[in-house]
Amino acid sequence: MSRPEDILPPDLFYNDSESRKYTTSSRIQRIQNDMTHRALSLLDLHSPSLILDVGCGSGLSGEILSNTEEEGTPGGPHVWIGFDISSSMLGVALEKEVEGDLFLADAGQGVPFRPGTFDAAISISAIQWLCNAETSEDSPLGRLSRFFGGLYASLRRGGRAVCQFYPKNDEQKKMVSQAAIKAGFGAGLLEDDEGTKNAKTYLVLTVGGGDLDGDITGVVRGMDGVDVMARPGAVRGAKRGQEAKGSKVWILKKKEQMERKGKVVKANSKYTGRKRRVQF
Amino acid sequence: MKLLTLNFLTCAVKTCKSSPAAFPLHPRDATLQVVETELNLAFLKNMLPRLMWDELRVVADEVCGFLLSFPPPCFPCFPFPPTRSDLVVGGEAGAAATAEGEEEVEEVPSQTAQDLHRVLLETTVHEGKLVCGNCGHEYKVMEGVPNFLLPGHLV
Numbered sequence: 001m002s003r004p005e006d007i008l009p010p011d012l013f014y015n016d017s018e019s020r021k022y023t024t025s026s027r028i029q030r031i032q033n034d035m036t037h038r039a040l041s042l043l044d045l046h047s048p049s050l051i052l053d054v055g056c057g058s059g060l061s062g063e064i065l066s067n068t069e070e071e072g073t074p075g076g077p078h079v080w081i082g083f084d085i086s087s088s089m090l091g092v093a094l095e096k097e098v099e100g101d102l103f104l105a106d107a108g109q110g111v112p113f114r115p116g117t118f119d120a121a122i123s124i125s126a127i128q129w130l131c132n133a134e135t136s137e138d139s140p141l142g143r144l145s146r147f148f149g150g151l152y153a154s155l156r157r158g159g160r161a162v163c164q165f166y167p168k169n170d171e172q173k174k175m176v177s178q179a180a181i182k183a184g185f186g187a188g189l190l191e192d193d194e195g196t197k198n199a200k201t202y203l204v205l206t207v208g209g210g211d212l213d214g215d216i217t218g219v220v221r222g223m224d225g226v227d228v229m230a231r232p233g234a235v236r237g238a239k240r241g242q243e244a245k246g247s248k249v250w251i252l253k254k255k256e257q258m259e260r261k262g263k264v265v266k267a268n269s270k271y272t273g274r275k276r277r278v279q280f
Numbered sequence: 281m282k283l284l285t286l287n288f289l290t291c292a293v294k295t296c297k298s299s300p301a302a303f304p305l306h307p308r309d310a311t312l313q314v315v316e317t318e319l320n321l322a323f324l325k326n327m328l329p330r331l332m333w334d335e336l337r338v339v340a341d342e343v344c345g346f347l348l349s350f351p352p353p354c355f356p357c358f359p360f361p362p363t364r365s366d367l368v369v370g371g372e373a374g375a376a377a378t379a380e381g382e383e384e385v386e387e388v389p390s391q392t393a394q395d396l397h398r399v400l401l402e403t404t405v406h407e408g409k410l411v412c413g414n415c416g417h418e419y420k421v422m423e424g425v426p427n428f429l430l431p432g433h434l435v
């Protein structure tokens with residue numbers, strides 16, 4: 001199947017009829033819901049927070065963010081602000097009377113909020129679009145750098161962002177992750193159903209500061225707790241050598257494994273594997 | 281767009297990035313709308329230290345005629361800036377009593393919490409524009425949705 005990004009720019013692809021078709025498809029609803037819940041579990045929120053939704057579309061994720069804890073949203077109900085480049089998508093969100101605020105904007109132009117605005121950010125199935133530069137005066141790298149630079153600044157220290165996206169290939173996966181790291185994020189990639197046609201890639205980003213830091217080891221560790229490293233055939237807890245899980249040696253080994261798998265790993269430092277006062 | 285969001289949104293134009301005058305954006309020719317929502321006390325408490333109160337006052341003043349038409353005349357009246365205990369009936373004492381109580385008693389939002397909720401989360405700019413105090417760029421608002429798409433040379 002061809003990728004929509006290769007056919008048209010997003011605001012033209014997601015026109016009125018496509019936006020409606022997208023939003024009313026029960027298959028799409030189910031998939032986007034699942035991914036939103038997965039992203040929420042990675043954000044690890046414990047109380048009502050202010051969340052940015054990048055490429056919010058018709059608000060499928062937003063509706064989940066607005067739900068209460070009893071309805072299955074950890075730390076909810078959250079307050080969210082979403083933006084999208086497609087006015088048709090936002091139009092559908094308006095019709096549905098979603099609770100979040102909406103605005104029309106291009107993530108490749110930046111994130112116009114004052115520093116430290118958001119507790120967290122979420123983006124579901126959107127940022128692969130940034131890799132297609134539509135004009136001669138703009139490049140994917142420029143767009144990615146404005147986006148991640150703005151996103152980084154708009155998050156409070158200790159905040160997190162989770163971006164599920166559909167990388168075209170490993171090169172694109174790497175380009176996106178590297179752009180995030182360059183902006184200052186600690187970054188980790190999580191793959192669900194790796195190698196299948198249902199594979200889902202989540203870029204998990206942390207902002208250092210306060211008691212938390214943006215060190216990727218924290219993310220890797222958090223991810224291991226949710227079975228991130230699980231691959232077909234990998235036996236958790238067994239045959240992993242002598243090192244205590246979470247120890248420096250263990251982390252270094254894990255990072256090496258990750259690197260071999262082509263994932264983005266932050267350089268080791270004297271801080272790698274040190275005790276943190278606050279655990280993710 | 282909620283006044284809450286306007287307490288965080290800045291001008292997107294490249295040359296306004298480091299300019300203090302690029303925040304807050306100023307509503308002009310604004311039609312406001314009140315959209316009632318459930319009060320979320322934990323959220324309000326979370327947001328307190330992050331709000332810019334002088335700027336909130338500026339924006340609220342700019343849409344003032346509207347706010348003043350509300351009974352009670354809410355905005356300029358509550359303790360400024362409010363603390364967490366101002367948001368709960370009985371303040372600190374109320375919260376402490378709650379903690380000591382046998383069973384968990386739910387905290388009751390104070391009038392201040394209700395006023396703040398109304399201003400931040402229920403008062404929205406529905407039509408009009410948002411104007412940057414630095415470069416003068418106007419962001420058009422339609423059906424509550426501002427347009428932040430910029431021509432290439434401003435990015």
Ligand SMILES: C[S@@+](CC[C@H](N)C(=O)[O-])C[C@H]1O[C@@H](n2cnc3c(N)ncnc32)[C@H](O)[C@@H]1O
Nearest residue numbers: 010055056057060084085086106107124126129
């Ligand atoms: C597959 S939809 C996902 C929508 C929503 N996140 C969801 O999960 O239902 C992708 C969305 O990304 C938006 N998008 C693409 N490029 C964008 C950009 N540069 N800035 C903002 N949004 C963009 C599209 O308009 C579209 O609404």
Ligand SMILES: [Zn+2]
Nearest residue numbers: 291296412415
């Ligand atoms: Zn400006």
